[in-house]
Amino acid sequence: MKLRLPGRRADTPTPDTTVVTPHGSTAVGAGKGRPTPRRNEAQGRRTGPVPPPPTTRKEAYRRQREQQVAGRGSAREAAARGDDSALTARDRGPERRLVRDVVDARRNLGSFFLVIAALLLVSLVVPSQALKVYSSFVLYAFFLVLVVDSIILSRKIKAKVAERFPNTTQKPNSLAWYGVSRATMVRRWRYPKPQVAVGAEM
Numbered sequence: 001m002k003l004r005l006p007g008r009r010a011d012t013p014t015p016d017t018t019v020v021t022p023h024g025s026t027a028v029g030a031g032k033g034r035p036t037p038r039r040n041e042a043q044g045r046r047t048g049p050v051p052p053p054p055t056t057r058k059e060a061y062r063r064q065r066e067q068q069v070a071g072r073g074s075a076r077e078a079a080a081r082g083d084d085s086a087l088t089a090r091d092r093g094p095e096r097r098l099v100r101d102v103v104d105a106r107r108n109l110g111s112f113f114l115v116i117a118a119l120l121l122v123s124l125v126v127p128s129q130a131l132k133v134y135s136s137f138v139l140y141a142f143f144l145v146l147v148v149d150s151i152i153l154s155r156k157i158k159a160k161v162a163e164r165f166p167n168t169t170q171k172p173n174s175l176a177w178y179g180v181s182r183a184t185m186v187r188r189w190r191y192p193k194p195q196v197a198v199g200a201e202m
Helices: 039-045 057-081 094-104 109-125 129-164 172-183
Strands: 018-020 026-028
Touching: 094 129, 094 172, 109 129, 109 172, 129 172
Parallel strands: none
Antiparallel strands: 018 026
């Protein structure tokens, strides 16, 4: 027989908080009615503190600008990698990707077009008639070889597209012109960025 002192309540039984998990093990919770989550599960649900709402219109505008810049940066990176979801209609499609790879895998004479054009401009500034005559000959010869190289590239593009995509709806001449225009650009300036190395087997 227990003596109960005045002013004290009888001992209240502690509820059993033992929970059986789906794996058959038991977990004891401190009155929560559920097992204690594992550490990796708790970290996975943790999203970090929510930033406070902007207090002024200027701050709200600044946050919006930052989000827009971040979105444009990620879209630009995706387009540079050749992701179809971020490309324009001009560069989208597996046929266009193949054309880019064919152009980027070879050494194109058109890549030197800007260099030749720069030399021609320099020759026009220099007061030398002989230099102007030689520059004109070099320019005409370069354009002649460039036309031949573009014809070879066009035929190669058409052959590769017909081999890989025999049922394509893309016009062969349009794809060939797309490849020739890309070949006239310096390799590091091409967009989307080249995804194959020079000399790669296509």
